[in-house]
Amino acid sequence: MAAAADKHATAHALEGGAVVVWHDDLTSGEGSLRFGLGAGGELSLRWPGSASYGPGATSPEELAAAAHASCFTMTLADTLVRRGRPAREIATEAKTTFGVAAGVRIILRSQLEITVDADGLSEAELEHATEIAGRYCPVSNTFRIAGAEIDVRARPATTRR
């Protein structure tokens, strides 16, 4: 594979940061989140089990889903280019589930539903590219090592119903 390009892509350590401010206890309290680089401004944060939780407030589950979707999508975009099937558009929906296993609260599952619009891309080629992307995507690797079930389904856009 294109090892030189890999090296280029990850030659330097990359960092991301975020700041959370929270007031009061979990159930009646509220907070805010700011990404280090300012995208999205100040986001409202509520515990999903609280009465004040509703549309417009984000949560750790949602942010984990966003991290997985964005990481996998970028990795797949790169994989497809290297395999001569550059995508016009990749749409990924991630659903991430937190829960309890053996008495410990963990990330149980992350499901990705992906649609790829690329010229001449067969289902078999996409399946192979998705497999390779799954081995490279750092968020997939982190979740997998953590014991989360990773379920990725991808299809070429031409088979869209």
Next chain:
Amino acid sequence: MPIAERTATVVWDGSLARGSGTLESGSGALTGLPVTWAARTEAPGGKTSPEELIAGAHATCFTMALALVLGEAGTPPERLATDARCVLDEVDGAPRITRVVLSVRGGVGGLDEPTFRDAVDRASALCPVSNALRGNVDVTVEATLDAA
């Protein structure tokens, strides 16, 4: 046994280096957030990245766990401020999330430093993101109790 499930959608156009994407979350809190590879490697210019989103997931999860622990102990915090930094590095030729540093400041009336540290340790054991990262990511938690 699931407790909570949330969704997010990314739409990406073009190659990794020159393409760009947008991110929407199921709650509507994240709408049309720009995502690019350049945001990870070069000047970010207000665009987000997976590393930043993991930092966000960890900071929110840990802070809520700490609010729960402190509330149950009868000392709900007036204010918790958590800063998270997530590092992506190359390990054996593949990109890996190698480190997260959490730095939490607590404003909690009537609490001493050892009790606060104990609450921080219990929050780490409770937080699902901390539990997921432990063992494969080097997680450091720095805790400071603000003077009342």
